[in-house]
Amino acid sequence: MEKLPKKLKSKLAEREVGNALRFLPAQRDLIDFSSNDYLGFARNEEISNKTSLLVKNVFPKNGATGSRLLSGNHKLYDELEDFLVRHHSSDAALVFNSGYDANIGFFSSVPQRGDIVLYDELAHASIRDGIQMSHAKSYKFAHNDLQDLEQKIKAFRAQSRSEKEIYVVTESIFSMDGDSPDLQSLAILCKEQNCFLVVDEAHATGIFGQGRDLISQLGLQKEVFARLITFGKAIGCHGAAILGNQSLKEYLINFSRSFIYTTALSPHAVASILSAYQYLKEQGEPVIQSLQENISFFKSESVRLQLSERFIQSNSAIHCVIVPGNTKVKYMAQELQLQGFDVKPILSPTVKEGGERLRFCLHAFNTKEEISRILSLLKNLMEG
Known part of the structure; x- marks a missing residue:
């Protein structure tokens, strides 16, 4: 069937009229x-060459062959996640196929029915999409506006008869503006109000904190419930990871659908991340x-x-x-x-x-x- 449904044609036409x-x-x-x-x-040719040698010497296969819960959890994954734990000063790390997969998997599974998600109004589309898949209720707060966020937190605390969990979501570097929130004040606020702080570090990974991230540079690792780091930007590869405690990792392995129901990254892809990080550490x-x-x-x-x-x-x-x-x-x-x-x-x-x-x-x-x-x-x- 070659025809496109009328509603889809109409949406494309609207984009064309708007020059978008x-x-x-x-x-x-x-x-x-x-x-x-x-x-x-x-x-970087040196990273590329090191990647080829690593695959050849450690795990010479082209494909992952399955999801990580089946046959795809090859030995390079353990090496990479162990490295990420040490490098980013985290208790645990879980690698996903992309930053989009990581945000979808986290926000669709972690906040539960009855919980509240408060997210910066300029949060990335992957965060918004994941939140929409969640059973939790979600609300925007004004961009980088801690006063607006605090008012919303206190309002939800005051009206709640039960103990709801509140997740506060932001980015360390916003992809469309390039600016940053006051992460130190944000961490203090979340600690005072007993909220779970989640920070997307996609555009800070590898650049701040001596090749780590902005949370590491500020020494806030213990104040953040979960960090998303990605490998498709400054690291120059593909994939992402959620950094948090060991219990969070165990939960995501069991309930994050974008992690469970997908073929794992290939050995070459994981080896390229390891090689890039080694180069970052040394040079x-x-x-x-x-x-x-x-x-x-x-x-x-x-x-x-x-x-x-x-x-x-x-x-x-x-x-x-x-x-x-x-x-x-x-x-x-x-x-x-x-x-x-x-x-x-x-x-x-x-x-x-x-x-x-x-x-x-x-x-x-x-x-x-x-x-x-x-x-x-x-x-x-x-x-x-």
Whole structure:
């Protein structure tokens, strides 16, 4: 059957009218200001070579052959999870096939009927999707607004006749803004109000805390119930893990459907994560330093070119300038691409209408000249 149902055709047409229709872009040889490969590990030949040797010498198979609860729990998994426990200062770690799978699996299974989930209004789609699959009730709080969060916590505590669990969910680095919450104050609030704090560290993994994460940098490991770390960004591979206590790991193994009912990562995929982390541990310091220097230079150049007020405040590798309207932001991105720079527009409905933006992702391998050039081009476009 070749026909598409009318309702689906209508939804596609609406996207097209709003200039928001998504498509798969072709790979082009442009200067990278769009990927999540912050440290350049995805293009690192030494990591690639070490991965091949590790697979050949330790577990020479192409596929996992099944889920981890059946035949797919190969020996490289134990080695990786043991390493993650030590590296990220956690009691336990459980590897998932992706960050999306990890968030879906956690939020659909952990909060129970009668519980409350309070999540930042800009939380990632994978968090929202997982929460929607849960039997718990969920409510947004204003972005990075601890006062709004505290009011909601106290209101639910006051109206509850039974002892409800409250889960507070945020990100250490927000993927569309690049900003961060006050994690120290947030941890104190959750401790005072007896809430379970859950932090998605996807865009902080490998960059902060000497190649660990932002929670580790702040010394808050014991204050957080669960952390999500991912390997598809700064680590340059694929997959994710939930960090928490041993009881949480045992629970997820038994009740997280996105963990239970899927084929495990291949030996090569797990070996690539191990190799990347080993490289990060042994040689990562100067690479992280290069990234941090580029972040500082990008911010100083933005000030010099009088662009800083147009950008959302960020100390991470993600910097966004608001360009309202899908048509306008797509035009500006295309102009930058024609000049050789890979910068992607973020359109509504991915972000709220009026919050469309150009998203600049910085990397350790970007040069100062590239940063100055792209910001100068941006200034010309914004003034044109």
